[in-house]
Amino acid sequence: MTRLWNDPSAFADEMIDGFVAANGRCVRRVAGGVVRSTVVPDGQVAVVIGGGSGHYPAFAGLVGQGLAHGAAMGNLFASPSTQQIVSVAKAAEHGGGVFFTYGNYAGDVLNFDAAQDRLRADGIACTTVTVTDDISSATPAEKHKRRGIAGDLTVFRIASAAAEAGGDLGEVTRVAALANERTRSFGVAFTGCTLPGAEAPLFSVPEGRMAVGLGIHGEPGIDETEIPTADGLAELLVSRLLAELPEGVETARDARVVPILNGLGSLKYEEMFVIYRRIAELLSDEGAVIVDPHVGEYCTSFDMAGTSLTLFWLDDELERLWQTPVDTPAYRRGTVIAAARDDATSSAEAIADIPTAGDGSRAAASLAALVVSVTAETIDTHVDELGRLDQIAGDGDHGIGMQRGARAARAAAESAADRGAGAGTVLVHAADAWSDRAGGTSGALWGVILRSIGETIGDEDRPDAKSVAAGVAAASRGVMAYGKAEVGDKTMVDALVPFSAELTRGVETGEPLSAAWAGAADAATRAAAATADLLPRMGRARPHAEKSLGTPDPGAHSLALIATAIGTLLADAPDERN
Numbered sequence: 001m002t003r004l005w006n007d008p009s010a011f012a013d014e015m016i017d018g019f020v021a022a023n024g025r026c027v028r029r030v031a032g033g034v035v036r037s038t039v040v041p042d043g044q045v046a047v048v049i050g051g052g053s054g055h056y057p058a059f060a061g062l063v064g065q066g067l068a069h070g071a072a073m074g075n076l077f078a079s080p081s082t083q084q085i086v087s088v089a090k091a092a093e094h095g096g097g098v099f100f101t102y103g104n105y106a107g108d109v110l111n112f113d114a115a116q117d118r119l120r121a122d123g124i125a126c127t128t129v130t131v132t133d134d135i136s137s138a139t140p141a142e143k144h145k146r147r148g149i150a151g152d153l154t155v156f157r158i159a160s161a162a163a164e165a166g167g168d169l170g171e172v173t174r175v176a177a178l179a180n181e182r183t184r185s186f187g188v189a190f191t192g193c194t195l196p197g198a199e200a201p202l203f204s205v206p207e208g209r210m211a212v213g214l215g216i217h218g219e220p221g222i223d224e225t226e227i228p229t230a231d232g233l234a235e236l237l238v239s240r241l242l243a244e245l246p247e248g249v250e251t252a253r254d255a256r257v258v259p260i261l262n263g264l265g266s267l268k269y270e271e272m273f274v275i276y277r278r279i280a281e282l283l284s285d286e287g288a289v290i291v292d293p294h295v296g297e298y299c300t301s302f303d304m305a306g307t308s309l310t311l312f313w314l315d316d317e318l319e320r321l322w323q324t325p326v327d328t329p330a331y332r333r334g335t336v337i338a339a340a341r342d343d344a345t346s347s348a349e350a351i352a353d354i355p356t357a358g359d360g361s362r363a364a365a366s367l368a369a370l371v372v373s374v375t376a377e378t379i380d381t382h383v384d385e386l387g388r389l390d391q392i393a394g395d396g397d398h399g400i401g402m403q404r405g406a407r408a409a410r411a412a413a414e415s416a417a418d419r420g421a422g423a424g425t426v427l428v429h430a431a432d433a434w435s436d437r438a439g440g441t442s443g444a445l446w447g448v449i450l451r452s453i454g455e456t457i458g459d460e461d462r463p464d465a466k467s468v469a470a471g472v473a474a475a476s477r478g479v480m481a482y483g484k485a486e487v488g489d490k491t492m493v494d495a496l497v498p499f500s501a502e503l504t505r506g507v508e509t510g511e512p513l514s515a516a517w518a519g520a521a522d523a524a525t526r527a528a529a530a531t532a533d534l535l536p537r538m539g540r541a542r543p544h545a546e547k548s549l550g551t552p553d554p555g556a557h558s559l560a561l562i563a564t565a566i567g568t569l570l571a572d573a574p575d576e577r578n
């Protein structure tokens with residue numbers, strides 16, 4: 001149970017404030033996260049990590065000399081937004097390009113890839129290696145789909161050591177990929193974790209039972225067994241990992257390996273030492289040479305009681321890099337020669353310009369802002385229900401993520417309308433605020449939706465039914481192009497595509513916008529409900545496909561709720577709104 005918070009939706013921000021206040025020796029705050037507070041030599045590759053909050057010391061606790069140059073810090077269990085990542089990367093960059101590395105989660109990939117594209121467009125060279133160490137999350141044939149857990153540490157460290165040694169972007173990328181290939185993890189848990197403000201844990205394990213093969217968000221495990229003895233658990237973890245030695249390691253005999261026993265949040269160190277005692281015996285019995293063992297917390301899941309074992313199989317090059325000194329808030333090895341302090345301060349965030357707008361579009365701006373406001377109210381009303389749906393096969397954060405995004409969008413839309421923006425700019429500002437503040441997959445996609453509609457209706461004329469339907473059609477295409485999901489994958493696309501099709505059909509047959517919108521919202525509601533029968537093929541829910549059968553997709557459901565509420569708004573004043 002996470003017991004202490006002020007406002008749950010402010011938890012991540014307040015946590016960052018406190019973290020920076022306590023660790024100014026190593027980090028300073030920038031928009032979107034933290035960067036090193038010490039001077040970095042010109043031309044050094046910047047290693048930028050990041051991910052959702054709730055995993056301390058991942059990710060910000062691993063920023064400092066010898067390790068990462070910056071960390072983009074998302075909301076609880078949600079990827080940082082594209083804007084956050086761009087901002088941190090620009091602050092961390094010192095002329096040698098940016099190397100991104102993070103755990104392989106859909107929201108992170110979506111947002112880090114988009115940030116990488118933006119930086120490249122600005123002339124900054126970037127490469128990426130996603131961490132895929134968790135062997136329980138996909139088969140060896142689909143290794144690239146595996147998620148990243150405590151193996152983050154080995155990849156981050158090797159990449160950073162290569163950057164500190166003066167390696168260029170190609171070199172840093174090569175050794176990081178090698179470290180990832182040679183890092184394998186497997187985890188178990190005894191209780192689920194509870195997000196701040198939530199009434200119940202994300203999942204529960206029956207008394208005396210243990211969930212096997214689960215990740216760092218309380219995603220359900222792939223199996224459940226009786227809780228074994230400490231020695232029995234050591235045997236399970238070691239046997240699973242030895243059954244999948246990486247390429248280049250034919251046998252454990254004489255192989256040099258770093259074992260990392262990671263606590264997931266509330267397992268006692270003493271319990272871990274008892275387990276590790278047997279892990280060390282088992283590895284030695286196999287003839288493996290143990291190097292620099294780690295027992296502690298490296299990537300947690302709030303208060304989850306559980307543990308994972310990571311085995312990092314060294315070669316000469318990786319071992320040399322692994323032995324270099326590190327000094328970060330949460331992780332120290334060897335003796336680092338302290339660099340001078342970097343007194344740079346981050347510049348204030350620019351206030352986005354308001355382009356000149358035509359009278360017709362300005363007249364519709366307050367309605368556009370009202371639409372965003374109704375969206376935020378709808379999410380406020382359903383926030384718990386959305387969290388519960390996302391808990392079944394996801395990470396339970398759909399409600400709070402949508403709430404954070406929609407509230408920020410409402411404030412941005414109202415501010416733009418007050419400053420004389422046209423309807424298109426109102427929605428574009430709302431889009432940017434939503435994706436920036438919410439992060440995660442749905443934050444990025446709601447940014448695409450609002451931006452597509454805003455750009456289509458533009459700032460000249462009063463939007464009519466045709467331009468609104470064209471905007472929604474552009475949003476539908478945009479979401480599919482960005483997220484790569486198709487109809488039937490059990491995502492918001494399953495509601496958005498029929499919504500758009502029905503809206504276009506209604507408008508083309510001459511229905512007023514309010515009527516066409518109401519028909520489209522009904523179609524979205526039916527389609528969202530029908531996702532209960534689908535098996536997910538994208539994102540967090542994919543490894544838990546069967547668990548999600550019978551439950552609608554949270555993103556499809558929230559989209560249908562929003563569409564319905566906007567329909568009611570339009571119907572209330574049809575002549576004003578058509």
Ligand SMILES: Nc1ncnc2c1ncn2[C@@H]1O[C@H](COP(=O)(O)OP(=O)(O)O)[C@@H](O)[C@H]1O
Binds near residue numbers: 538
């Ligand atoms: N690739 C995708 N394309 C479209 N929608 C997606 C995709 N991946 C996930 N989603 C939608 O996002 C929802 C999850 O949103 P949310 O929980 O807020 O984000 P996150 O998974 O990043 O925490 C899913 O229910 C689904 O509707």
Ligand SMILES: O=C(COP(=O)(O)O)[C@@H](O)CO
Binds near residue numbers: 051076078107441
């Ligand atoms: O969960 C995280 C990001 O993945 P999403 O796909 O956005 O849920 C985060 O905690 C790990 O970086």
